[in-house]
Amino acid sequence: MLLLLFQAAGQSYGIEAGCVVEVVPVPRLRPLALAPAWLAGTFTYRGTTIPVVDLPALVGGAPARPLMSTRIAVVRYQGEHLLGIMADNMTETLSCSQEELSSPGVRMDEAPFLGDLLPAATGAIQRVTVDRLLPDEVKERLFPDD
Amino acid sequence: MAERCWKTVGIEGDGSCPELAALAHCRNCPEYARAGRALLEREVSEEQRDQWTRAVCEPPPEQEAETFPVVVFRVGEEWLALNAHAVLRVVEAHPPHTVPGRTGGAFLGLVNVDGELLLNWCPARLLGLESQSQARRLLVAARDSERFVFSAEEVLGLRRVPRTALQNPPATLTRAPATFTTAIFELDGRNVALLDENRLFDSANRSLE
Numbered sequence: 128m129l130l131l132l133f134q135a136a137g138q139s140y141g142i143e144a145g146c147v148v149e150v151v152p153v154p155r156l157r158p159l160a161l162a163p164a165w166l167a168g169t170f171t172y173r174g175t176t177i178p179v180v181d182l183p184a185l186v187g188g189a190p191a192r193p194l195m196s197t198r199i200a201v202v203r204y205q206g207e208h209l210l211g212i213m214a215d216n217m218t219e220t221l222s223c224s225q226e227e228l229s230s231p232g233v234r235m236d237e238a239p240f241l242g243d244l245l246p247a248a249t250g251a252i253q254r255v256t257v258d259r260l261l262p263d264e265v266k267e268r269l270f271p272d273d
Numbered sequence: 274m275a276e277r278c279w280k281t282v283g284i285e286g287d288g289s290c291p292e293l294a295a296l297a298h299c300r301n302c303p304e305y306a307r308a309g310r311a312l313l314e315r316e317v318s319e320e321q322r323d324q325w326t327r328a329v330c331e332p333p334p335e336q337e338a339e340t341f342p343v344v345v346f347r348v349g350e351e352w353l354a355l356n357a358h359a360v361l362r363v364v365e366a367h368p369p370h371t372v373p374g375r376t377g378g379a380f381l382g383l384v385n386v387d388g389e390l391l392l393n394w395c396p397a398r399l400l401g402l403e404s405q406s407q408a409r410r411l412l413v414a415a416r417d418s419e420r421f422v423f424s425a426e427e428v429l430g431l432r433r434v435p436r437t438a439l440q441n442p443p444a445t446l447t448r449a450p451a452t453f454t455t456a457i458f459e460l461d462g463r464n465v466a467l468l469d470e471n472r473l474f475d476s477a478n479r480s481l482e
Contacts, residue, residue, distance in 0.1 A: 153317070154326035171330040196313035218310055 130221045130245070131200055132252065133214035136188020139252040141245070142212065144220060146257050148201045153193075153213060163265070164190070167213055172201055178269050179211035180260060186238065191215055202257045208270050212257070221245075221252070228254065279305055338435040345432050345465055346412060346425040348397045352465040354434075354458075359470040361415050363428050366408040369393045379480040384422055386413055393422040394477045400453055416474050434458055439467065 130141030131150070156168030156179055165184035169176050179199060184190045191197045191213045198217040204210040228243035231253065235241060242254040261269065279299040282290040292302060299305045317325075342357035369382030376382050379398035383390045391413065397403065408424030415421070439456035453473055454466040 151329045152325040153322075154329050155322055170326070173329070173332050193317055194313065195315050195317055196310070218313060 128223060128225065130223060130252065130254065131217065132219045132221055133182070133198075133200075133217040135183035135186050135191075135214050138186075139247065139250060140182070140186075140214070140255050141221065141252050142200065142202065142255045142257055146202045148203060148209065150198050150200050150217060151211075152195075153191075153197055153199055166265070167191070170211070172209060172211070175209060177201065177209045177211055179213050182212055182214040182255070185260075186241075204260070204270075205258050210257070210260070210269075212255075212260070221247075277308070279308075338437045340433040340435045342431055342433055343467060344412065345429040345460060346410070347427040347429075348400075348425055349403050351397075351400075351402055352429075352460070352463045353396070353400075354432075354465050354467045355412070355414060355470050355473075356467075357431055359414050359416065361413045361420075363430075364411050364413065366411050366424060375481065379477070381424065384411060386411070386422065389420075391420045391422045392477075392481075393424065394480065396423045396425070396473070399473065399476050399480065414470065414474070416470070419474065419478075421474055421477050429460075432460060434460070434467075442466070
């Protein structure tokens with residue numbers, strides 16, 4: 128499988144490239160009033176307004192930095208919705224096999240999207256499962272049609 | 274490794290870097306890649322942000338129409354094309370060795386192409402066009418293990434043609450090439466007939482019977 132790598136709060140993460148529609152530079156985002164800090168806002172992607180998750184903020188760190196290397200992965204969330212994932216250093220991909228991944232040992236109920244670890248020379252890369260990214264109450268508000 | 278080492282010991286410097294022999298070029302070196310990525314560690318200007326906002330808002334650029342490669346050549350007054358996968362190579366023309374009792378009509382004789390004796394045809398006669406003047410190039414074409422050499426006066430070379438540019442040959446076309454022509458297309462103001470290579474090869478084989 129191919130992982131799209133990025134960084135959040137100093138740690139490396141990866142999402143499966145199969146669910147990524149496009150990696151785009153960060154445009155001007157329209158903030159969502161009264162939303163949690165990790166919901167960075169919305170932008171118009173190819174004619175559709177889509178929400179953007181600030182992944183570094185979601186995992187408890189500082190928000191994504193306003194640098195050229197910070198990008199948004201437009202992903203297919205739960206099969207039908209488009210969602211933007213913004214993170215730092217989204218500049219590389221890595222090919223790995225399922226066998227190379229190992230369980231992190233600890234499961235955080237607050238972060239059900241964090242998955243298995245891939246050992247790497249620069250520190251382990253943790254897999255992020257896109258479909259589990261949003262808590263139910265946020266998902267219901269962002270995609271009320273379901 | 275020193276900063277901007279490619280300028281001092283790498284390809285833009287004296288080439289003394291011990292890694293260089295194995296990597297052949299600094300662009301294969303992780304140090305070079307790291308320096309390249311560092312260029313992205315910059316703040317984004319307001320102007321750039323506006324440009325990106327407009328760019329991601331627009332629908333994606335349309336995919337270019339599907340194209341396929343052809344070899345375009347001239348025989349007499351006619352511009353013809355063969356599917357590129359049927360053409361092996363194009364070589365300088367030289368006079369064929371005539372074969373007594375066989376030569377005449379469309380079959381011109383044997384030509385030596387890199388030590389291999391191949392059969393040479395005049396496509397104009399196969400197609401029933403006016404006889405050509407002077408062949409300057411030979412098109413070596415292939416179907417499986419069969420080889421066919423066709424004389425041409427001029428070869429434009431490899432061109433990519435969008436499938437959407439193909440038009441049906443006019444039904445009123447009474448000349449013989451119509452039966453060999455699968456489609457016509459325009460290329461730089463010329464009308465080019467795309468030939469059905471199988472019919473052309475069959476007709477070449479028949480001319481020997």
